[in-house]
Amino acid sequence: MEKVRLAVQPREKTGKGVARKLRQKGLVPAVLYGKGKEPQALVVDPQEVRNYLAGNTIFDLEIEGLGKETALIKEVQRDAISGDIKHIDFLHITLDEKVTVTVPVTLVGDAPGAREGGVVQQLLWELEVECLPLEIPESIEVDISNLSVGESLSVSDVKAAEGIEILTSPEEVIVTVALPAATGGEATEGEDVTEPEVVGDETEE
Secondary structure: OOEEEEEEEEOOOOOHHHHHHHHHOOOEEEEEEEOOEEEEEEEEOHHHHHHHOOOOOEEEEEEOOOEEEEEEEEEEEEOOOOOOEEEEEEEEOOOOOOEEEEEEEEEEOOOHHHHOOOEEEEOOOEEEEEEOHHHOOOOEEEEOOOOOOOOEEEHHHOOOOOOOEEOOOOOOEEEEEEOOOOOOOOOOOOOOOOOOOOOOOOOOO
C-alpha cells in the first residue's frame, strides 16, 4: 500500500454555517482524529481525494503551518441526492502499529457449478482485517474454481497473507452456488410482503 501526499489547511472555526460556506467555495470540512490526540479541524479540496475514496489509502497529510500527519480515511459523508462529498473523517495512524480496516472480497476462477446450471451468489463483499498499514491488501481473493452446485465457501476457508488477521466471523458465508430460484409474480394470499426499511437522514456538521 503506497502513501499519497495531501496538502490540507487547518480550520479554526466549526459549525454548520462554516461548513456550508466552505462547500460553496468548492471545499469540504474534515477532522483528523487520533488516539491520544485532540481532534484537528481541517479544510480539504475534494478533487484531491476523489480518486482515493474507494480503498484504504494512506495519506501523508501536510497541514499548513502544523507539519505532517499520517492518516487513513475513516468515514466520508456524501449528499444523499448529488453524491457530493460533504465531510471527511481522517484517522491518525503510525506505520508500526496495526490498524483495523475493511477490505473488498474478489472472486476468482470459474465455478463448475455455474456450468451445471447453478448461480454463483456472493453474500459477503468485505472482510474486516487487522494488519500494519503498509500491508493492507487492495482486496482478498477467494477462489471458486472448485465450487459445485450446493457448495459454499465461508470466511474460515480464506487463507490470508502473512501478517494479516481476518476478524470477520469465520462462520459467515462468502459465496455459494445455488440452483436458480423459481420466479413468480405477486405474492399469494397469506404470504407476507416485507416493506423496505427506511434509513434516517445522515447527520451534518
